[in-house]
Amino acid sequence: MHDSVTVRIHGAAGEVTGSCYELSTPRARVLVDFGMFQGSLAQETRNLTPPDIAFADVDAVVVTHAHVDHVGRLGMLDALGFDGRIICTPPTADLLPRVLIGSATLQRLRLEEHASGTLPDARVVEPAHLVTPRVIRTGPPPVLFGHRAAERIVRRIDAVPYRSWRDVAEGVRVRLVDASHVLGSACVEVEASVPGRDPVRVMFSGDVGPARHPLLAAHGMPERAPDLLVMESTNGGRRFRGEDPWEAMRAIIEEAVRRGQRVIIPVFALGRAQSVLQLLTRASRGGLLRGTPVYLDTAMAVRASDLHMRYPELLADGPQRDVRAGRSPLHFDELHTLTSRRESEALDRVHGACIIMAGSGFCDAGPILRHLAHAIDRDDARIVFTGHQIEGLLGDGIMRGATRVEINGAQRDVRARIDRIEGVSGHADADDLIDWVSAMPGKPARVALTHGTADGRAAFAKALSARLGIDALEPSIGDAIAL
Numbered sequence: 001m002h003d004s005v006t007v008r009i010h011g012a013a014g015e016v017t018g019s020c021y022e023l024s025t026p027r028a029r030v031l032v033d034f035g036m037f038q039g040s041l042a043q044e045t046r047n048l049t050p051p052d053i054a055f056a057d058v059d060a061v062v063v064t065h066a067h068v069d070h071v072g073r074l075g076m077l078d079a080l081g082f083d084g085r086i087i088c089t090p091p092t093a094d095l096l097p098r099v100l101i102g103s104a105t106l107q108r109l110r111l112e113e114h115a116s117g118t119l120p121d122a123r124v125v126e127p128a129h130l131v132t133p134r135v136i137r138t139g140p141p142p143v144l145f146g147h148r149a150a151e152r153i154v155r156r157i158d159a160v161p162y163r164s165w166r167d168v169a170e171g172v173r174v175r176l177v178d179a180s181h182v183l184g185s186a187c188v189e190v191e192a193s194v195p196g197r198d199p200v201r202v203m204f205s206g207d208v209g210p211a212r213h214p215l216l217a218a219h220g221m222p223e224r225a226p227d228l229l230v231m232e233s234t235n236g237g238r239r240f241r242g243e244d245p246w247e248a249m250r251a252i253i254e255e256a257v258r259r260g261q262r263v264i265i266p267v268f269a270l271g272r273a274q275s276v277l278q279l280l281t282r283a284s285r286g287g288l289l290r291g292t293p294v295y296l297d298t299a300m301a302v303r304a305s306d307l308h309m310r311y312p313e314l315l316a317d318g319p320q321r322d323v324r325a326g327r328s329p330l331h332f333d334e335l336h337t338l339t340s341r342r343e344s345e346a347l348d349r350v351h352g353a354c355i356i357m358a359g360s361g362f363c364d365a366g367p368i369l370r371h372l373a374h375a376i377d378r379d380d381a382r383i384v385f386t387g388h389q390i391e392g393l394l395g396d397g398i399m400r401g402a403t404r405v406e407i408n409g410a411q412r413d414v415r416a417r418i419d420r421i422e423g424v425s426g427h428a429d430a431d432d433l434i435d436w437v438s439a440m441p442g443k444p445a446r447v448a449l450t451h452g453t454a455d456g457r458a459a460f461a462k463a464l465s466a467r468l469g470i471d472a473l474e475p476s477i478g479d480a481i482a483l
């Protein structure tokens with residue numbers, strides 16, 4: 001394999017977190033993403049052991065987008081000996097410093113919470129088939145990096161505009177194209193040259209957005225068909241077409257306003273929060289909210305939403321027109337943005353119809369736990385899930401029908417109504433993924449499926465074979481693909 005280009009899979013293989021891929025040639029070494037494993041305590045602990053990569057020899061790390069499962073371990077790179085550049089799109093370059101510094105702050109906070117016995121804790125206690133065991137920690141939560149390490153990595157961020165080639169290592173250049181997943185998200189087209197051979201093209205999909213993202217501009221495409229496509233398959237076994245999230249949200253809002261219900265929506269700061277805000281903005285403009293207050297209880301989501309105003313050219317037509325006319329597609333009169341714990345706690349005293357959006361979207365930590373503890377046993381409350389949950393975490397348990405939960409030591413019956421709105425996903429479904437591959441300028445010579453559960457990935461491999469005649473690889477962690 002001496003004169004070959006090799007792609008090695010270091011994460012998100014048969015699972016949906018921990019994205020990390022290594023492309024190497026005899027002269028160069030480039031990583032694509034360095035994300036966190038998320039979910040259980042065991043997953044959290046996995047992050048402490050770095051993958052088997054010669055980090056000091058890595059020339060550059062290319063980042064697809066600012067979600068933690070793609071960037072959460074970047075702060076470890078300094079201690080691992082990396083001294084290259086972090087390549088990403090301009091919006092991701094705006095978001096990354098906050099994500100990395102915020103992550104360092106959160107890790108310190110968790111240590112303090114561990115010391116004071118106040119670490120967030122949430123689990124299902126009934127019914128039996130959904131019970132999640134209590135997390136038993138034998139030591140403090142893992143610390144992957146601190147503020148100084150995060151700041152050193154922040155100084156290495158190098159923003160590259162969409163669709164322009166950039167040399168990142170000897171014989172390796174990259175081009176970022178729009179992934180339509182979250183603001184700033186990119187698919188990475190890599191061209192790697194080895195003396196005496198034609199250059200090899202590899203496309204790393206990152207996370208691919210839906211065919212028609214209501215907020216973001218359409219997908220970009222590689223210049224030519226890749227020799228290898230490393231592709232996500234998160235929703236590879238699911239289909240959303242025909243489901244109209246607006247109709248579902250409209251019905252929930254109308255009923256909540258009429259009955260004075262308290263609506264709680266778990267969201268992630270980047271992506272899900274903006275998708276929900278866009279629906280609520282439409283509701284407000286249509287007069288459905290009728291003054292019902294909406295609270296956005298995550299400072300990072302507020303900043304991420306504001307950032308959309310700075311990149312109108314990256315938005316879908318409607319929102320783009322809004323921004324150019326000077327109005328935000330993500331803001332409306334009833335929206336209150338909260339930035340402190342005190343403001344968040346004060347929501348307990350709000351009565352009557354209201355809508356509360358808070359993180360974490362998986363309901364495993366953050367202010368959402370306080371809002372759930374306050375309302376989950378009330379029959380005038382409803383909890384609205386808008387997308388993917390990780391098995392074993394509280395959000396997944398509630399969505400699947402938990403009847404009794406324990407939040408920070410106190411048990412409560414679930415009396416709130418549970419709603420699920422499909423189709424508010426930042427991820428392409430199976431049909432969208434097939435269309436995305438079909439739209440490339442030629443069929444990829446090889447496809448490796450990653451970033452999906454074992455089932456989702458297997459279902460999508462079958463679909464790729466049946467519909468496009470592509471027999472995809474389903475690599476495991478540590479596997480190398482030689483080109």
Ligand SMILES: [Zn+2]
Nearest residue numbers: 065067181207
């Ligand atoms: Zn993502």
